[in-house]
Amino acid sequence: MRIGLTGGIGSGKSTVAAMLVARGAKLVDTDAIARSIAEPGGAAVRALVTEFGPSILTPEGGMDRARMRELVFSDVQAKKRLEGILHPLIGAECEHQAASAEPGQLVVFDVPLLVESKRWRAIVDRVLVIDASEQTQLERVIARSGWAPDAVRAVISQQAHRTLRRAAADAVIYNEGLGLAELSAHVEGLWERWTVASAR
Template sequence: MAVRRIGLTGGIGSGKSTVAGLLVAQGAVLVDTDAIARSIALPGGIAMPALEAAFGPGVIDPAGGLDRAAMRQIVFADAGAKARLESILHPLIGAETQRQAAAAGEDAVVVFDVPLLVESGRWRAIVDRVLVVDATEETQLKRVIARSGWAPEAVKAVIAQQAPRRARRAAADAVIYNESLTLEELAQQVRGFWERWAKSSTR
């Protein structure tokens, strides 16, 4: 079967974004739902009026965009706040995701980079294959602290909000265990999946 829609997911610090870039290098069109979520919450973004109405001026940064640190604190402390946030963002993200995928064209191989693919429960019906990038929680913690400077407790809180590793692996058609791979070894695995899954759909 020609594979034209690939769902890519993985926990924070797993290396998912690196894998996404390697798939683009093979010829995929990337639809990054995290990037879409960020863009709609920038100053002037289409989500900002609803976010301010729902959570107040305390979640607005000086430039007029979403203060992500403030929003993160609210969401971690209040499950109801998380549900309200998702009810605002998810329809807007979904609409832009569909627009970008349609703009890629019918013959394109589209990779949907979705951090919460497993948690959402709806992507299995949308994509042809699910690729999970996996790493131990200890490695996730080290990578995120090294790249972002977050406190360990903040990283652990994000990991706790995401699906357990076993749930992501159970939802996968294939898993890249990105624990001690070099970049070239990772690229080789990505090329292998591209050859098996997507190359036939680009001929």
């Protein structure tokens, strides 16, 4: 079974991903793939330079993520051009990694923009959304990353609204005020349900 895991920034999605891996899932992390293909020597670097020019590179030769983030937040067309380069490469690597799963192993695709990209609904069997209020998202990201509040709000505004994510979900974990033990209990319940379904 293929599970699409998504949630807004600061929702706790990565924590849930780790809990699923601890239970035996195969994780395919699209953010990690996106970072790796844009690092020095990565598969996307040449196309990025052709499209945006050498100014988007770090001195080491990888994509300057902060510079690119500023560009795509201020220019919708730049965002589409970036996605046109990255998404096919990410998709190919996702399938490559998923193919290495053991027979019967649940495959979890960690996809921050699952709802926005549209294509994922046809690729996964279930969608799990980790949800939290925008205020909680804001506080978590500031505490974790030290970003300015406006920078966090800019990211949230670029992501699908919580209502849209929940509407696309087969299951939702409302990660608001939960301790790790409570969160783990929710994950365990879904794990038991989905592993039984996968075994049929």
